[in-house]
Amino acid sequence: xxxxxxxxxxxxxxxxxxxxxxxxxxxxxxxxxxxxxxxxxxxxxxxxxxxxxxxxxxxxxxxxxxxxxxxxxxxxxxxxxxxxxxxxxxxxxxxxxxxxxxxxxxxxxxxxxxxxxxxxxxxxxxxxxxxxxxxxxxxxxxxxxxxxxxxxxxxxxxxxxxxxxxxxxxxxxxxxxxxxxxxxxxxxxxxxxxxxxxxxxxxxxxxxxxxxxxxxxxxxxxxxxxxxxxxxxx
Amino acid sequence: xxxxxxxxxxxxxxxxxxxxxxxxxxxxxxxxxxxxxxxxxxxxxxxxxxxxxxxxxxxxxxxxxxxxxxxxxxxxxxxxxxxxxxxxxxxxxxxxxxxxxxxxxxxxxxxxxxxxxxxxxxxxxxxxxxxxxxxxxxxxxxxxxxxxxxxxxxxxxxxxxxxxxxxxxxxxxxxxxxxxxxxxxxxxxxxxxxxxxxxxxxxxxxxxxxxxxxxxxxxxxxxxxxxxxxxxxxxxxxxxxxxxxxxxxxxxxxxxxxxxxxxxxxxxxxxxxxxxxxxxxxxxxxxxxxxxxxxxxxxxxxxxxxxxxxxxxxxxxxxxxxxxxxxxxxxxxxxxxxxxxxxxxxxxxxxxxxxxxxxxxxxxxxxxxxxxxxxxxxxxxxxxxxxxxxxxxxxxxxxxxxxxxxxx
Ligand SMILES: Nc1ncnc2c1ncn2[C@@H]1O[C@H](COP(=O)(O)OP(=O)(O)OP(=O)(O)O)[C@@H](O)[C@H]1O
Ligand SMILES: [Mg+2]
Numbered sequence: 001x002x003x004x005x006x007x008x009x010x011x012x013x014x015x016x017x018x019x020x021x022x023x024x025x026x027x028x029x030x031x032x033x034x035x036x037x038x039x040x041x042x043x044x045x046x047x048x049x050x051x052x053x054x055x056x057x058x059x060x061x062x063x064x065x066x067x068x069x070x071x072x073x074x075x076x077x078x079x080x081x082x083x084x085x086x087x088x089x090x091x092x093x094x095x096x097x098x099x100x101x102x103x104x105x106x107x108x109x110x111x112x113x114x115x116x117x118x119x120x121x122x123x124x125x126x127x128x129x130x131x132x133x134x135x136x137x138x139x140x141x142x143x144x145x146x147x148x149x150x151x152x153x154x155x156x157x158x159x160x161x162x163x164x165x166x167x168x169x170x171x172x173x174x175x176x177x178x179x180x181x182x183x184x185x186x187x188x189x190x191x192x193x194x195x196x197x198x199x200x201x202x203x204x205x206x207x208x209x210x211x212x213x214x215x216x217x218x219x220x221x222x223x224x225x226x227x228x229x230x231x232x233x234x
Numbered sequence: 235x236x237x238x239x240x241x242x243x244x245x246x247x248x249x250x251x252x253x254x255x256x257x258x259x260x261x262x263x264x265x266x267x268x269x270x271x272x273x274x275x276x277x278x279x280x281x282x283x284x285x286x287x288x289x290x291x292x293x294x295x296x297x298x299x300x301x302x303x304x305x306x307x308x309x310x311x312x313x314x315x316x317x318x319x320x321x322x323x324x325x326x327x328x329x330x331x332x333x334x335x336x337x338x339x340x341x342x343x344x345x346x347x348x349x350x351x352x353x354x355x356x357x358x359x360x361x362x363x364x365x366x367x368x369x370x371x372x373x374x375x376x377x378x379x380x381x382x383x384x385x386x387x388x389x390x391x392x393x394x395x396x397x398x399x400x401x402x403x404x405x406x407x408x409x410x411x412x413x414x415x416x417x418x419x420x421x422x423x424x425x426x427x428x429x430x431x432x433x434x435x436x437x438x439x440x441x442x443x444x445x446x447x448x449x450x451x452x453x454x455x456x457x458x459x460x461x462x463x464x465x466x467x468x469x470x471x472x473x474x475x476x477x478x479x480x481x482x483x484x485x486x487x488x489x490x491x492x493x494x495x496x497x498x499x500x501x502x503x504x505x506x507x508x509x510x511x512x513x514x515x516x517x518x519x520x521x522x523x524x525x526x527x528x529x530x531x532x533x534x535x536x537x538x539x540x541x542x543x544x545x546x547x548x549x550x551x552x553x554x555x556x557x558x559x560x561x562x563x564x565x566x567x568x569x570x571x572x573x574x575x576x577x578x579x580x581x582x583x584x585x586x587x588x589x590x591x592x593x594x595x596x597x598x599x600x601x602x603x604x605x606x607x608x609x610x611x612x613x614x615x616x617x618x619x620x621x622x623x624x625x626x627x628x629x630x631x632x633x634x635x636x637x638x639x640x641x642x
Contacts, residue, residue: 054636075560089552092639109235110557115238159557
């Protein structure tokens with residue numbers, strides 16, 4: 001479902017130009033749980049932005065569900081993000097002063113889904129992300145960090161996206177809550193068949209995935225099956 | 235995004251910072267209410283000036299002796315000084331000019347007037363019976379001066395209500411039939427006019443009317459007039475009547491060059507148009523003052539929206555990341571700006587109306603809030619929101635989602 005071919009990304013121009021990605025190629029099949037690993041500054045987030053259609057590659061091609069997205073304009077990219085991709089960011093995931101339920105419904109608001117259906121789907125997604133009804137009416141600043149990440153996962157799920165992208169989703173969490181969040185991803189991957197791309201610089205986190213792609217200085221240095229996938233049940 | 239969602243987002247955003255939203259709205263309230271109040275005062279003042287000029291009489295043309303002056307109020311300056319108009323002129327106008335409804339010949343002066351034990355100094359005007367219709371005067375008690383009394387130069391007088399109060403006291407009854415002495419000559423009171431109100435320029439209540447022939451015989455001692463007031467049959471004919479009178483009098487006075495005329499004919503419409511041009515300038519000035527406060531209010535909105543966009547940069551980035559289009563973002567921020575101005579507009583209209591009402595109560599000016607000024611103010615407030623909200627909204631919409639989410 002994802003096929004990137006020799007993509008590069010150059011920030012700036014002239015003397016200030018900096019090549020953050022130097023020709024990465026790989027494919028990810030539907031239902032895979034992949035971790036992208038690498039040290040800080042290696043280009044992981046840059047790659048994730050391109051995979052998430054938040055940015056376009058300087059050269060190379062990117063096919064998502066058979067469609068070449070490297071040539072699309074801003075508005076079409078917004079549509080793809082809304083319909084096909086669910087995001088979990090490292091920080092700042094939820095709108096402040098807004099209830100958990102409303103936060104999860106937001107992608108549906110932009111998709112133009114009718115109001116009654118929104119609530120039904122948001123509730124389902126919240127249950128799937130392991131949250132209970134007591135949290136739904138809380139404001140996003142009234143819940144714990146681990147709960148924030150799980151609400152973000154619920155929001156990433158709510159549109160039934162073909163791809164969930166998570167950029168260091170456990171970066172701000174302690175190991176225990178981090179494990180719960182990662183177990184949630186695993187469950188979604190197993191039970192819903194969601195395609196998940198997890199970005200991290202920690203081997204412990206990458207261990208939850210079934211395949212690990214390692215990036216260094218903007219290039220892919222290894223792409224292996226994770227023989228010792230860590231399984232954690234909720 | 236659906237309309238419902240736009241309302242929801244706008245409400246959430248504006249209520250998140252109530253003090254700031256309130257102050258921004260206050261700016262618009264002040265702007266809109268001052269536009270409404272100022273315009274209502276301006277139009278009220280013009281209306282009352284026009285109606286006061288119209289109360290002087292309808293379709294009126296005034297001919298006064300003396301050289302032609304610039305049109306407008308200036309012409310009345312030399313009235314009565316030069317002696318060029320005669321009773322014969324007035325009779326000729328009545329006989330020879332077409333479309334004339336009535337002609338009134340007047341001689342006026344200020345004299346000492348006494349009654350039993352009281353005295354006053356007032357305007358004594360010699361008039362004909364035509365005065366009643368020419369000047370829209372009505373009689374409250376008794377009768378007005380008749381043609382027979384005029385022809386016989388009878389010693390009869392009709393008092394204005396203020397003069398009656400001055401001479402006989404406000405609660406006096408049966409004044410008709412009593413006598414007054416004007417410059418020592420005894421006149422019998424035959425009538426009292428209805429109060430017309432009005433102060434300042436030409437008080438029509440502090441006056442004594444006597445037959446014009448009596449005024450000429452007992453006071454001025456000659457055949458000259460201080461004013462000829464002509465009423466045209468219709469408003470459309472006023473210009474023609476004015477021109478015909480000018481032609482007639484020039485030939486009667488044997489003057490070939492109209493610039494050398496020894497009289498001036500003033501059309502009531504000229505006075506009205508001069509007055510209304512003055513008052514409309516006043517209205518524009520007041521509206522301009524109001525508009526400046528509206529502009530300041532608009533800048534307040536822009537300032538608030540720019541601050542909001544900066545504060546919510548990360549939120550905008552997140553919204554765009556999960557699928558909001560440029561249009562969704564710009565609509566959201568534009569809706570906030572328009573909501574601020576519309577709320578401010580509604581309160582401002584109410585407040586402006588209240589100010590106009592209070593000004594009305596003071597009795598200084600009869601203000602009138604016109605529907606058009608309300609619609610205009612409301613339209614302007616909505617446009618202000620769009621104009622001053624557009625730039626911040628566009629700035630928000632054009633943010634790059636990645637950079638916006640990284641913003642600290
Ligand atoms: N907008 C930008 N302009 C210029 N250079 C950039 C920009 N974004 C990223 N870079 C550079 O590209 C390189 C890769 O950045 P990227 O954010 O992809 O790293 P990363 O692997 O996600 O690192 P980390 O683990 O610290 O998040 C870095 O050297 C960074 O300085
Ligand atoms: Mg990163």
